[in-house]
Amino acid sequence: xxxxxxxxxxxxxxxxxxxxxxxxxxxxxxxxxxxxxxxxxxxxxxxxxxxxxxxxxxxxxxxxxxxxxxxxxxxxxxxxxxxxxxxxxxxxxxxxxxxxxxxxxxxxxxxxxxxxxxxxxxxxxxxxxxxxxxxxxxxxxxxxxxxxxxxxxxxxxxxxxxxxxxxxxxxxxxxxxxxxxxxxxxxxxxxxxxxxxxxxxx
Amino acid sequence: xxxxxxxxxxxxxxxxxxxxxxxxxxxxxxxxxxxxxxxxxxxxxxxxxxxxxxxxxxxxxxxxxxxxxxxxxxxxxxxxxxxxxxxxxxxxxxxxxxxxxxxxxxxxxxxxxxxxxxxxxxxxxxxxxxxxxxxxxxxxxxxxxxxxxxxxxxxxxxxxxxxxxxxxxxxxxxxxxxxxxxxxxxxxxxxxxxxxxxxxxx
Numbered sequence: 001x002x003x004x005x006x007x008x009x010x011x012x013x014x015x016x017x018x019x020x021x022x023x024x025x026x027x028x029x030x031x032x033x034x035x036x037x038x039x040x041x042x043x044x045x046x047x048x049x050x051x052x053x054x055x056x057x058x059x060x061x062x063x064x065x066x067x068x069x070x071x072x073x074x075x076x077x078x079x080x081x082x083x084x085x086x087x088x089x090x091x092x093x094x095x096x097x098x099x100x101x102x103x104x105x106x107x108x109x110x111x112x113x114x115x116x117x118x119x120x121x122x123x124x125x126x127x128x129x130x131x132x133x134x135x136x137x138x139x140x141x142x143x144x145x146x147x148x149x150x151x152x153x154x155x156x157x158x159x160x161x162x163x164x165x166x167x168x169x170x171x172x173x174x175x176x177x178x179x180x181x182x183x184x185x186x187x188x189x190x191x192x193x194x195x196x197x198x199x200x201x202x
Numbered sequence: 203x204x205x206x207x208x209x210x211x212x213x214x215x216x217x218x219x220x221x222x223x224x225x226x227x228x229x230x231x232x233x234x235x236x237x238x239x240x241x242x243x244x245x246x247x248x249x250x251x252x253x254x255x256x257x258x259x260x261x262x263x264x265x266x267x268x269x270x271x272x273x274x275x276x277x278x279x280x281x282x283x284x285x286x287x288x289x290x291x292x293x294x295x296x297x298x299x300x301x302x303x304x305x306x307x308x309x310x311x312x313x314x315x316x317x318x319x320x321x322x323x324x325x326x327x328x329x330x331x332x333x334x335x336x337x338x339x340x341x342x343x344x345x346x347x348x349x350x351x352x353x354x355x356x357x358x359x360x361x362x363x364x365x366x367x368x369x370x371x372x373x374x375x376x377x378x379x380x381x382x383x384x385x386x387x388x389x390x391x392x393x394x395x396x397x398x399x400x401x402x403x404x
Binding site for chain 2: 004006008011015068069070071074076086088089093094095096098100139140164170172182183184186189194197198
């Protein structure tokens with residue numbers, strides 16, 4: 001099963017829990033969230049222990065198990081690099097903290113920004129990164145700088161010991177094999193909309 | 203085939219084209235971009251006409267065909283609602299224009315912002331939306347407002363005739379069945395990183 005699907009099921013189960021749903025069958029889950037029912041059945045079969053024959057899966061217990069697998073049962077301190085519009089938006093994005101991701105330090109070499117403290121979090125220079133990684137136990141780097149400078153920033157993060165990077169800059173980055181780099185492409189979902197518009201399907 | 207996979211193949215082919223690769227087999231494509239090779243083979247079989255037996259698919263021709271299917275062979279004028287940090291970041295995001303998405307009007311009821319013109323694009327009030335949709339042929343609404351006000355904004359977009367909406371606010375929104383709503387969740391890729399960290403896989 002892809003990790004992405006685990007994330008999607010976790011979101012669905014969280015919604016169901018908020019709606020007061022106690023148990024759900026894979027078919028109902030698929031119908032309710034427009035998922036592929038054969039795929040859902042197959043995926044959830046791995047979690048048979050959270051199902052009751054003829055009734056369905058226990059929503060809260062299954063959600064907790066998926067969260068545990070995804071590492072969402074603990075807090076991950078993030079290093080945010082770049083505190084322009086995108087960095088500020090990410091810092092204020094409620095979705096991060098809801099899943100246990102906490103921006104614990106911000107890095108930006110703009111002298112206007114350095115030294116500020118936002119919501120208790122300091123804006124530091126890139127030079128301070130290696131020391132802060134240890135001091136603040138930063139495990140994931142989030143890159144929110146312009147595309148032109150993203151490779152340099154990633155190189156600095158890696159040199160400072162960061163092995164997991166989430167990149168928002170729309171550019172191709174190179175990292176060593178032992179570094180896990182995920183790119184967030186803000187246009188992918190837009191293409192779902194343009195597909196239907198282009199096909200004339202309403 | 204899911205639309206998402208079409209988008210991913212398009213990106214891979216664009217990279218290959220930039221690298222000067224003329225033809226590629228489905229196996230090479232899968233290896234190079236760490237995709238599921240059985241899935242790639244099955245998906246690309248639909249586009250057999252762009253393949254040469256024993257050699258592979260023609261990179262440029264297949265890319266153009268996928269772009270056409272996704273509606274990326276034309277320009278889509280977007281209505282951006284919300285011009286705070288996230289809205290500003292999206293306005294400056296190069297990935298949009300690269301795929302033919304152009305923010306043609308910005309809407310924000312903040313009196314400090316209304317009346318400004320950024321990069322030739324005016325910041326207007328929500329009241330002006332219905333008129334501007336027709337005048338500027340706006341087809342997709344992009345929601346970049348705080349979660350608390352997102353439902354109200356979506357309702358206004360729908361009332362003004364917009365049927366395709368891309369939402370960045372981390373909240374659940376309700377729309378009528380004839381409205382296509384896609385939510386961008388900025389944390390999903392982070393969970394891929396936390397998964398590996400939690401599992402202790404490096």
